[in-house]
Amino acid sequence: MSLMKGKNVLIFGVANDKSIAYGIAKQMFEEGANVGFSYANQAFEKHVKPIADKFESKFCEECDLADDNAIDELVKKAEQVYGKIDTIIHSVAFAPKEALAGRFLDTKREDFITALNISAYTLVALAQRFERILSADASFLTLTYYAAVKTFPNYNVMGIAKSALESVVRFLAVDLGNKGMRINAISAGPIRTLSARGVSRLSDMLDAVVGRAPLHRNIDIEDCGNLAAFLCSDKAKNITGEVVYLDAGFNVTAL
Numbered sequence: 001m002s003l004m005k006g007k008n009v010l011i012f013g014v015a016n017d018k019s020i021a022y023g024i025a026k027q028m029f030e031e032g033a034n035v036g037f038s039y040a041n042q043a044f045e046k047h048v049k050p051i052a053d054k055f056e057s058k059f060c061e062e063c064d065l066a067d068d069n070a071i072d073e074l075v076k077k078a079e080q081v082y083g084k085i086d087t088i089i090h091s092v093a094f095a096p097k098e099a100l101a102g103r104f105l106d107t108k109r110e111d112f113i114t115a116l117n118i119s120a121y122t123l124v125a126l127a128q129r130f131e132r133i134l135s136a137d138a139s140f141l142t143l144t145y146y147a148a149v150k151t152f153p154n155y156n157v158m159g160i161a162k163s164a165l166e167s168v169v170r171f172l173a174v175d176l177g178n179k180g181m182r183i184n185a186i187s188a189g190p191i192r193t194l195s196a197r198g199v200s201r202l203s204d205m206l207d208a209v210v211g212r213a214p215l216h217r218n219i220d221i222e223d224c225g226n227l228a229a230f231l232c233s234d235k236a237k238n239i240t241g242e243v244v245y246l247d248a249g250f251n252v253t254a255l
């Protein structure tokens with residue numbers, strides 16, 4: 001298949017080959033896209049560079065999305081390599097570990113701000129600063145979780161960040177839509193990744209899906225890649241502002 005043939009896709013959030021962003025990069029590559037990578041800091045370079053090579057990438061650059069100047073520098077580099085960008089994958093989240101255990105009631109102001117900044121504002125920053133070099137029918141995709149709308153033990157401030165992120169998707173859909181561009185979110189079921197391991201009782205979340213979801217199984221990063229390729233392709237040209245659940249149906253059940 002070649003859903004993304006010739007499209008320039010920039011992917012934020014590959015930490016290693018377990019990352020959801022890795023599953024998306026793989027599928028985008030297989031669908032014919034030119035995939036570029038950006039990683040948070042030096043520590044990730046040794047993991048991401050070989051992945052970029054594997055997917056024949058011309059672009060693999062460091063960028064801390066907390067830093068607007070760094071994003072502006074990245075936009076310039078992306079323009080030099082690709083000219084225009086067709087798709088941006090935002091698969092990025094962070095909250096201090098201590099905020100992801102115990103009572104939400106005890107969340108510190110600084111941890112709240114950090115979680116919202118990295119996990120939600122960074123999507124605004126990317127849309128704002130890449131706007132200049134986006135193609136006319138560009139698409140964005142981000143990753144969210146069901147804790148945006150229901151409580152989960154220990155997910156705490158990240159649930160608030162995901163609620164904000166889903167709202168960001170709707171508001172950006174309006175501004176981007178006026179230009180013919182789209183943005184959507186995948187609400188993925190739990191997957192054992194580097195970030196997910198930071199949430200206490202991840203195993204309980206995985207077991208709950210197997211027990212209660214209509215399909216009685218967990219999803220994987222390949223599922224994320226398949227849905228991402230569809231949502232970012234022209235086949236989904238009239239889908240925007242949506243949160244699409246990819247959770248074996250877990251969210252439609254109550255017991």
Ligand SMILES: NC(=O)c1ccc[n+]([C@@H]2O[C@H](COP(=O)([O-])OP(=O)(O)OC[C@H]3O[C@@H](n4cnc5c(N)ncnc54)[C@H](O)[C@@H]3O)[C@@H](O)[C@H]2O)c1
Nearest residue numbers: 013014015019020040065092093143190191193194195196
């Ligand atoms: N794994 C799950 O169970 C699950 C479920 C639903 C949604 N998600 C979401 O999927 C996305 C990807 O997470 P993942 O599970 O693949 O874990 P991951 O740890 O592989 O990816 C998270 C990425 O965020 C990046 N990041 C953090 N701070 C950054 C910064 N300041 N600048 C640039 N990048 C930064 C990390 O470097 C990492 O690559 C996250 O938004 C996460 O909340 C994950």
